Amino acid sequence: MEVIENIDEMFKVSRALKKSSETIGLVPTMGCLHKGHLSLLEIAKKECTKVIMSIFVNPTQFSPGEDYEKYPRDFKADYEIAKNAGVDYIFYPGAKDMYNKNFKTFINVEKLSEIMCGACRPGHFRGVCTVVLKLFNIICPDIAYFGQKDYQQLLIIRRMAEDLNLKITITGCPTIREDDGLAISSRNNYLSENERKNAVILFNCLKTALELLKKGGKDLKSTGKLIQKRFEKNKFVTKVEYFDFRDAENLDEIKDLNKYFKRKPRGSILIASAVWIGNTRLIDNIIFSFN
């Protein structure tokens, strides 16, 4: 496995791989690798002849006051994990190389970036899209892999790729969970022992909403209220940013399920939520498919 820090070097290597007709799979990460990343790598290894993993904690997707500075970084550990997972190249650029002092260009996937996590973290997806497009241009992948835990991000990047004629397949990979159901995330590291125990409430509430939907419960308002109460009862839940029912294809909010089913006889409903456990923001989602 080779580590490439220089952007021009990465550019040259990826173009050489393309010339040799390799299929390049890209797994973009912010490091602090966990089982979620490993599952992306596993899928990439199966589908591509070369796997490049980028490790870059991207400053432009953090708002002022967010956890950019304290975001967990451990390159040595990441290196070993990536090597054991069969990664061919780690792309590990510096922030000053990715964003020089004259940098001014940003990508906006409008509307989709303004709701849900985008409403709570203004500018977040603008930063995500910008860095992902830069990585795409440098690495020139055939397929790029993203976790479905960040479902909104996955949809936004897919939209960007199609809108900008990138001809890169954007593959969404299943959310990986701890034994109790908590979605694996680097930010779980922030949780105290008690917070960690209680954090599973997020997945449990999503499951409850899913069960109610499956049983034919079409009153989303009362389901929402029920969930809200359950969150309120848990003193470790310090804030519920959103708990939404949305069309999984375009993120349109679903308010009246009867009307929705009439308009759409088959499809998928995304149940997605962001809550704070203590000082840690966690997101998760679950999908209900119907036909």
Added chain:
Amino acid sequence: MEVIENIDEMFKVSRALKKSSETIGLVPTMGCLHKGHLSLLEIAKKECTKVIMSIFVNPTQFSPGEDYEKYPRDFKADYEIAKNAGVDYIFYPGAKDMYNKNFKTFINVEKLSEIMCGACRPGHFRGVCTVVLKLFNIICPDIAYFGQKDYQQLLIIRRMAEDLNLKITITGCPTIREDDGLAISSRNNYLSENERKNAVILFNCLKTALELLKKGGKDLKSTGKLIQKRFEKNKFVTKVEYFDFRDAENLDEIKDLNKYFKRKPRGSILIASAVWIGNTRLIDNIIFSFN
């Protein structure tokens, strides 16, 4: 010469050209070809083994109420001109193919897009950058050619290419002028005979400002006032949007020339202006280099 309307077809052709190690030159146009475009093609023909010209009147760079609908279109005439100029491929996509109904992704080169023409035409450069990036992704050029008449556009696209790691050379080509000095532009077609005669005032004012600079006139405020009066005296000039002195490298406004020269012992000053002649908006610029 081949005309390609289909985006996927253009994508395939350009990738095949790259595989055969051709150097692709792209001249993006909105059609209505004139001597300005021909000069870009001439330079592209010298530097590249294959020249692709795109013809696309891009809706997203026009604001509501602007001249998108009435913008001159004459594909037959453009075809003959391009053929005679030695163009290898015309890329001529449809607006619905370039922007499908779910389209949501836009590129913003911040700050640079908000001044001068960007202040007068909000969203204009967002539309320009978006379509140019799409064309770059579809056509994959080694070099792309833009006229210096649209100096701000040239700088913005150069910034975008660098920021997004595109590895495409952005070449600026000299402004081509009519015998009296009027910069050639498709929008000159809108001018009545009398307006056309008077339109040269724009270039003449730029020249006057340049002469004053050359002679050592460092009071930009009084130069500006002098120019303003000259415009006011001409009844065909219906509006002066701006007449600016700016650093040609980064478009920073120059207010105090003495201070500027102290900070920057060598460089280039852009004198740029946008004025309306009757109902037609014209832009032009001139550059003063010093060292």
